[in-house]
Amino acid sequence: MKTATIAQLKKELQFRSEDELLQLCLRLARFKKENKELLTYLLFEADHEAGYIESVKAEVDEQFSIINTNSYFYIKKSVRKILRTLKKFIRYSGNKETEIELLLYFCQKLKDFQPSIQRNITLMNLYERQLNYIEKKIKALHEDLQYDFGLLLDELKN
Template identity: 80%
Template sequence: MKAATVTQLKKELQHRNPEELLALCLRLSKFKKENKELLTYLLFEADHEEGYIETVKSEIDELFTEINTNSYFYIKKSVRKILRNLKKYIRYSGNKETEVVLLLHFCERLKDFKPSIQRNTTLINLYNRQLDFIEKKIGLLHEDLQYDYGLLLEELKL
């Protein structure tokens, strides 16, 4: 089965009544955890972006404390998992400023992580890629925000 385009879906949804739309949304939320998480964000947290950012930051902090530090293999695996979850939360928000704030927080935690990421090339490369990505995203923000986040970014550069 080939999936319909977003335009086709939009046209079809315009012809449905509210009860049918509600049933479709609920059915969609049952199939994938990500669909349910996105629906939760849109219904409960989209109006409170600051609270959402703080929630995600606390989850990142918790995940960093749970990392198995016995070897760099486990550290790399865990850091990639944290970054994957973070990107998912950023995608839910779609807000450029939220994206920059969360990625900066991730990089701060990674820089301060013990044992140091300086001893592992893969982690250093991951860290530098994120800094480059943040730098590009900062350029898309308002000038005042560019300056503020630019200062934070400079502090993070190794």
């Protein structure tokens, strides 16, 4: 089966009734957890971005608290999983300020994590990559936000 393009899907959806669209959305949500999560964000949390950010931060806190600290192998696996989950939540939002705020929070949690990531090259590289990524993203924002986020970024770099 060949997958249709976004333009083709959009064109076809314009000809569907409201009831048919509702049924299509519900059927989509039934099949994949990510579809359900995105629909939940769009319907309930898109209007309350600050609350969404706080709920994602709480999720990150919870995931950091359950990391197995017996070896750096488990720490690396867990940190990568947290970052993957965080990127998924960022993708749902699509808001640049939200993305930067959540990544800065992740980096802060990683920096404060015990045992220290300083003793593991892989974790330090991951941390540095995220800081560089954040720095690039900050440049695309409004000047006031650039300054505010820049201060937070400088704290993490030191």
